[in-house]
Amino acid sequence: MMIKPAISLILVFLVIGLYASSDGNSSSFNTTIDCNSCPASCNCDTEGSIHCTEKGLTAIPPGLIHCERPDVIILNVSFNLIQNISVDDFNGLPNLERLFLYDNLIDDIEEYAFSDLTSLELLSLDGNRLTTLKPNVFMGLIGLKSLLLYSNSISSLPVGVFDDLISLIVLALHNNRLTSLNPQLFANLPNLQRLYLYGNGIRDLSDSPFQHLSKLTLLYFSSNNIIELTNASLAGLNSLRTLVLRTNQIRTLSHDVFIHTPSLTSLYLDSNRIRRISSDVFSPLTRLQRLVLSNNLIEVVEDRAFSELRSIVFLYLRTNRLQSITEKTFHGLFNMQQLIMYDNLITSIPGNAFRQAVNLRRLWLQDNRIECLNEKAFAGLNYLQLLQLSDNRISYLPKDVFQYTPRLTFLLLISNRLERIETFPFRNLRYLAQLALYKNKISFIAEGSLENTNRIYYLQWNDFRTNITQDNMIVCDCSALWLQEYLRSNRPYYETVLCGYPIEVRGQRLRSVDIANCTKGLKxxxxxxxxxxxxxxxxxxxxxxxxxxxxxxxxxxxxxxxxxxxxxxxxxxxxxxxxxxxxxxxxxxxxxxxxxxxxxxxxxxxxxxxxxxxxxxxxxxxxGEPPVIEKSPISVVARDPPSYVIFEAAARGNPPPVLKWYHNSNEIDFKNTTKMYLTSNGSLIILGPQFEDNGQYKVVADNGAGSVEAAASLTIYFRSACNRGSGCSNDGQCLPVHYCRCPDGYSGDGCEESQETAPPSTTPTTPLPSSGDYYYSGDYYYSGDYYYSGDNDYKRKKRGVAYSQYDYDFTDMSVSSSRKKTLGKQQKIKQNIIKRIRNNAELRKKI
CATH class of the missing domain: 2.60.40.10 (Immunoglobulins)
Known part of the structure; x- marks a missing residue:
């Protein structure tokens, strides 16, 4: 009878042993969990970090599941074989701040799995097999700041899945399989600042998916399938500073696409399919500093497309299909420092193309099809340090083409078609350190071409890696003696100037060749x-x-x-x-x-x-290709004198033709007139035309291979007193166009005023506005602080009073020294007029 109690006692111990064996996840009945020690297969430190990486674990270690571990701050269970996360896996880690579960096999996470981790700030679930998320999976994570879900297979996300993440700053969803974004998906992320969505398959942003992200500063959205950006695409992103949209399928940018992103400083649109940049698309981006448009299909950049980008520093336009630029392409980019335009189809650089890029430091133009450079191609680039023009088709360098780049340090002209340098293009480049000219066919460089360039460190004339017959061939005779003396006296650290002619010294260094006695003066x-x-x-x-x-x-x-x-x-x-x-x-x-x-x-x-x-x-x-007139001037007939007259003209040819204008068979000297202005494309502007400006105008385009001309006439009917029947007083002549040409000593609308009896000051009548920058009143045309009267008599206006009359004939520039001050004032008048014309919307459309 005493046996039964003994058996019962044994059974009790067996049950206790089995329970212990079950909780310990061990085959030994004697294994128990020690919650005060480091879990098996993990490494722990004294700062609250537990690392269980690359241990082949299929579940969270038992020493964490059934233990209260308030000391644990960081838990790293990455690079294992875990497939599921349950609601009890982390309920003993109330102070956990960082949880790393990346690179496992997780394909399912129970709802509320992290609800006890109220102190969690970073959750890394990247590199797993998630295809979706349950609605309440992140419930309770009100302190979470970074959520990493990238490199999974997520194809959809339920609305509300992020609703508890009110403190979230970083959300990484890149490299998944998302194809769309619900407009309410990010509705409760008021503090989100960085959102990564690249590498998905999202096709459309027209539903304003970011409208609630008012604090977002970075949106990384590259490598998706976006075709078009509209006004709604970026709605709500008022604080956005960096937008990355590279490697999509974007074809067009609507004119108002960026009105919601006024704070942008960096915009990446490279590797898309954009063909045209319109003039107003970037207007709202006055704070933009970096704009990347490389690797598109851009064929046209409209004039002033970047004019509102007053803060731009870096502009990338490489690898596109641009064929031309104008003097207005980069209008307004006063703070730009780097312009990268290589690998396009540009054939020429017009005058003043970069004039407003006054702070440009580096300009990349290599690998284009540039054949010619206007002599003012680089005007305004006083701070330019690097100019890359290699791999083009340049055969001629205009005289002093680099005179506008006094701080140029690196100049590369490799692989062009240069054969002679006779125009002194490098003269006075005092800071030039590298001049690369190899892979051309240069046989002559004029004496003085390197004057004041004694800082050249690398003079790369020939490429030692290629056969000399394929490179420059300098003629090593007396004409090269100056260059030899330059090389010997300045001794560039690296120079490769080799002789190509005469044949007997071919391939030898010019610096070492014994040039025969040149004192005989043979030439x-x-x-x-x-x-x-x-x-x-x-x-x-x-x-x-x-x-x-x-x-x-x-x-x-x-x-x-x-x-x-x-x-x-x-x-x-x-x-x-x-x-x-x-x-x-x-x-x-x-x-x-x-x-x-x-x-x-x-x-x-x-x-x-x-x-x-x-x-x-x-x-x-x-x-050569004889010039061809592409745009001919059109005759002008006006009943009243306009503010200006413009005769448009353009011509092409090889080499590019020079355009000259003639008025009544006399060539117009634009350097010595303050009345006529020649635009960079060859058009003629006549400022405030008078009677003597009537007549025939002819433009002649000549390039040495031929010449061609086109003509137009100007007829302006001036209304004055004699038109109204009053005649011209004091023997004044009423001209056929009813304009009074007054004799010496008389002035006025009808020559009625004597210069001796005229009052010392006159108050002009109420001005009649005309079409633009000038207005006409009697015999006065106003422009700024000046107006002019009759036969080029200039007066200055102050407080509505005319005084200090100057007599000045535009056609006679042989002024005495006593009148140089007057001439200077006339130049100021012209500059003021030109400035106003450039700001005239009607005229901007024409030139």
Whole structure:
């Protein structure tokens, strides 16, 4: 009878043992949980961190589930095999601040799983297998600041899933499978500042999904499938500073797309399919500092498209399809420091293209199709330090083209089509440290081209990695002696100036070559003096070479790096096409080419030798494209004198033609007139036209390969006293257009006022407004503080009173020294007029 109590006692111990075995997740009946020690398979430190990474765990360690661990602040269970998170997994960690669960196999999280973690600030669930989230999964996380859900497979999110996250600052949802965003998804995230959504498949933002995120400062939305941005796309983002939209499918930007983002400082729109930048799309972004538009399909940037970006510092336009820029493309970018435009299709740089980018430091224009540079292409760039023009088609550098860049330090012209440098383009670049010219065909550089450039550290003339026959070939004769002396005296740290001619010194360093005695003064010259001769196909060209001493001259041609003799016939050096010259009777040293074709293009050398002293001159022959008028001026007839008259004109050709204007067969000297203004594209503006401005106007475009002209007339009918029948007093002549030309000593609408009897000051009548910047009253045209009267008599206005009359004839610029001050005032008048015209909306559309 005593056996039963013993058996019962044994059973009790067995049950206790089994219970202990079950709670300890162990096969041993004797295993128990020690909540005061570091959980098995984990590493702990004294600062409240527990790290259980890469341990092959399939669940949260038992030492955490059934224990109160108020000391734990950081828990890292990443890189394991955990699949599920249950509601009891973290209920003993009331002070946990950071929880790392990334790179597991989690595909399910129970609702309220983190509800006890009221102190949690960072939750990392990235790199798992989540496809969606339960509505209340983040319930209770009112202190959470960073939620990382990226690199899962989330395709949908229930509305309200983030409602408890009132303190959230960072939300990372990138690299998932989202295709849309409910407009209420982020409705209760009042403190969110950074949102990462890149690498999804979101197609549309038209429902204003960010309308509640008034504190968001960064939105990373690249690599989605957005096609269009509309007014609603960015609604609510008043505090946004950085917007990344690269690598989408954006084709158009509506004119009001950025009105909700006035605080933007960085905008990334690269790698989209944008084709056009309209003039008003960026207008609201007055604080923008960085704009990236690279890798698009941009063909057109409308004038003044960036004019409101007064804070811009970096502008990226590389790898697009831009074919041209104008002087208004970068209008208003006064603070821009870097402009990156390489890998486009730009063919030319017009004058004043960057004039308003006065703080530009670096300009990348390589890998375009630039053939010509306007002599004022870089006007205004006083602080430019780096200019990259490599991999273009530049064959000619205008005289002093870099004079507007006095601080230029790095100039790269690699892989262009330069053959001669005779216009002193590098002169006075005192800060120039690197000049890269290799992979051109330069055979001559004029003496003085490197004047005041004694800081050059890298003078890269030839590329040692390529065959010399494929690179520049300097003619190492007396004409290069100055360059040799420059290299020897300045000794650039790295220079590669090699000889290409004469043949016997080919490939040798110019600095080391022994150039023969040049003291004999032998010199040859070629007529015409143009270094590059552009001719039409099929035309005839004569080049006459003569020496300054009684020696013979010879013509040779450089073909594939070798000299090729030309045929001689009756003292004429001719191609084998014809021995007949083109009409020149002086055949001494005459090179004649008739019916010029593409095969005749290239370099020709005229050489004279005197007692082992050689002098050579090289000329380049290139088939040019005669100019073609693209826009012809249109005749103007006006009943009343307008504020200005504009004759529009434009021409193209190779080389680019020079446009000259003529008034009644007399060429207009724009440097010596304050009345007429020539725009960068060749149009003519006449400011405040008078009777003497009537007549015929002709524009002539000439580029050496040909010339073309177009004409128009100006007829303005002036109304004055004689038009009303009163006649002209004091023998004044009433002209056919009813305009009184007064004799000396008389003035006024009808010549009724004597200069001797006229009052010392007059108050103009109420001005009649006209079309723009000027208004007309009697014989006065007003503009700013000045107005002018009659035959260019200028008066200054002060407090409504005219005084200090100046007589000045626009057509006579030979003024005495006593009137230079007057001339200066007239220039100020012109500048004021031009400024007002540039601000005239009607005129801006025309030029």
């Amino acid at each position: 040859v010259s070629v007529t015409p003096s143009s270094e590059v001769n552009y001719v039409q196909s099929g035309a005839c060209l004569e080049l006459q070479c003569k020496a300054n001493q009684n020696v013979d001259v010879t013509w040779k041609r450089i073909v594939k790096g070798s000299e090729q003799a030309l045929e001689e016939d009756h003292s004429s050096f001719c191609t084998n096409k014809s021995v007949d010259n083109c009409g020149n009777t002086d055949t001494e040293g005459l090179l004649v080419l008739k019916d010029i074709a593409a095969a005749d293009q290239g370099i020709y050398v005229c050489t004279a030798t005197l007692e082992n002293v050689t002098s050579s001159v090289i000329r380049q022959i290139q088939i």
